[in-house]
Amino acid sequence: MHGIHVLNGPNLNLLGKREPHLYGRTTLAEIEQRCHKACSTLGLDLVFRQTNHEGQLIDWVHEAREHASGIVINPAGYSFTSVALLDALKASGLPVVEVHITNIHRRESIYHNSLVSLAAIGVICGLGPLGYELALTALAERLNLRPDPIAT
Numbered sequence: 001m002h003g004i005h006v007l008n009g010p011n012l013n014l015l016g017k018r019e020p021h022l023y024g025r026t027t028l029a030e031i032e033q034r035c036h037k038a039c040s041t042l043g044l045d046l047v048f049r050q051t052n053h054e055g056q057l058i059d060w061v062h063e064a065r066e067h068a069s070g071i072v073i074n075p076a077g078y079s080f081t082s083v084a085l086l087d088a089l090k091a092s093g094l095p096v097v098e099v100h101i102t103n104i105h106r107r108e109s110i111y112h113n114s115l116v117s118l119a120a121i122g123v124i125c126g127l128g129p130l131g132y133e134l135a136l137t138a139l140a141e142r143l144n145l146r147p148d149p150i151a152t
Helices: 028-042 054-067 076-080 083-092 130-142
Strands: 002-008 044-050 070-074 096-100 122-125
Touching: 002 028, 002 054, 002 130, 028 044, 028 130, 044 054, 044 130, 054 070, 054 083, 070 083, 070 130, 096 130, 122 130
Parallel strands: 002 044, 002 070, 070 096, 096 122
Antiparallel strands: none
């Protein structure tokens, strides 16, 4: 089995309560359940975490480097400010998919330039909680656990 670490940054623990007009009413616990279901179908092991602390997020990226086959990350506000997180993701050597619940390109200009994107093989934004499941599917394909739909 391949392990995927799904890592979530600051304030995502407030999903479902914080600005539901932007982020919807789905909670992080519900997203975690959806990720477990997707991983079960895709043959992936899942580690799902959330923190409001930049150093903790970086420590988890370092841990994934040793124990995972890929990372799905919603770095939230750290997307736009954390060179340290970018460096950790690049040093991991793992395929990384960046996820944002909202379309960051339709928001205020401070949300348009994600540093984390420089380390990602792909970025999914604006598709709500479904973005997490799509990211897991993309990593499964990258790890050759799913047949390539284009080749069939």
